[in-house]
Structure formats: structure tokens, C-alpha cells
Amino acid sequence: MEKKKIKELKVSAIEHGTVIDHIPSNAVFQVIRILKLERFQNMVLFATNLESKKYGTKGIIKVSNKFFAAEELNKIALVAPHASVIEIHDYQVQSKTIVETPDRIKGIVKCFNPNCVTNHEEVAAVFSVIDKENTRLKCHYCEKITTRETMEFR
Structure with a gap:
């Protein structure tokens, strides 16, 4: 019996904005609340319980046309201490940082x-x-x- 290829669904790329990756699956909604993304008017994509080789499962959030100050993003370190923040310009990665818990x-x-x-x-x-x-x-x-x-x- 021939195995069928299973097509993987991927979250669409964003042209400009911020991607927050490696969020613990159970913390995605807390990150949304901390960053007040429920009030944001542009596209916000999120996924939870994605397969992760490093963490087992993870969450991801993509925010179109929004760049955050480090102080804003570091607040999420309380619930997502290993989250990475990726800035995207013209579909290209411009920078990638890891959040830091503020003092x-x-x-x-x-x-x-x-x-x-x-x-x-x-x-x-x-x-x-x-x-x-x-x-x-x-x-x-x-x-x-x-x-x-x-x-x-x-």
C-alpha cells in the first residue's frame, strides 16, 4: 500500500511586522493579552500546539505592520521566557532576538x-x-x- 503525502499547512508569511515564536502552547493567549493584541486593527495570526523539536509543542503569533519596543516585548518573558522575536521587512528577516525578563x-x-x-x-x-x-x-x-x-x- 502506497503512503499518501500529507500536505503541511503553514501560516502565511507577513510582509512587514513581528513574529513571536517559541511561545509555550499554554501561554499564547496570555501573550495576546499582555501585548493587548485583541485591540489591534491589523492582521494578527496565532497558532498553538504546533510541533516543536526543541519544546514538544509551541505557539506562534504573527502581527502585521506592528513593531514593538523591547520594553513591551520583554513583559511576555514572564510567561514565555524562551520566546524569540523576529522583525520582518519586505518578507525578509531583519532581526531576531530572545525576550528578557525585565527587572x-x-x-x-x-x-x-x-x-x-x-x-x-x-x-x-x-x-x-x-x-x-x-x-x-x-x-x-x-x-x-x-x-x-x-x-x-x-
Whole structure:
């Protein structure tokens, strides 16, 4: 019996924009939320649970006609510490970088301490990153430690 060739579907290329690759499959929607891509008017393509030799599965996001500042992209390192960011111009790769966890996080993560002032007042939660490898954040106001497991995004 002859094996049929299975055609692989690929996500279309973008002419100008940003590709975020190597996102953990379970973090794609968090990355979309962190970057506020649900508000973006141009084409946003995403896929999750794609096969990855290095990670088993991965996610990818392509954003047409949008280039991000490093500060914006580094926020996603909280949920996608090994994500790569690729800038595309005229269908060609112009640059490729790996996200880096910033030293300070403001306004995107909620403090898990119910008594923290940030959960009762109109104050943005601010965290110092005390462990980049294991994602441990210390609240500026109540000094409680938030981990990847207790992290909740605004």
C-alpha cells in the first residue's frame, strides 16, 4: 500500500511586522493579552500546539505592520521566557532576538495578596523581579512574593 503525502499547512508569511515564536502552547493567549493584541486593527495570526523539536509543542503569533519596543516585548518573558522575536521587512528577516525578563513589572500582573493596597485602591501593582529563571516577583507595596503559579494578569 502506497503512503499518501500529507500536505503541511503553514501560516502565511507577513510582509512587514513581528513574529513571536517559541511561545509555550499554554501561554499564547496570555501573550495576546499582555501585548493587548485583541485591540489591534491589523492582521494578527496565532497558532498553538504546533510541533516543536526543541519544546514538544509551541505557539506562534504573527502581527502585521506592528513593531514593538523591547520594553513591551520583554513583559511576555514572564510567561514565555524562551520566546524569540523576529522583525520582518519586505518578507525578509531583519532581526531576531530572545525576550528578557525585565527587572521591574508595572500594571500587568495582579498582586495575589487580597490585603494589598493595589487590590483596593486605584494603584497599579509594581513588582521587582527577584528570580528571573523561576519567575518570582516581589510586590513593591506589600512585599509578598508572586510566582508563575500564583500569577494573575490584569
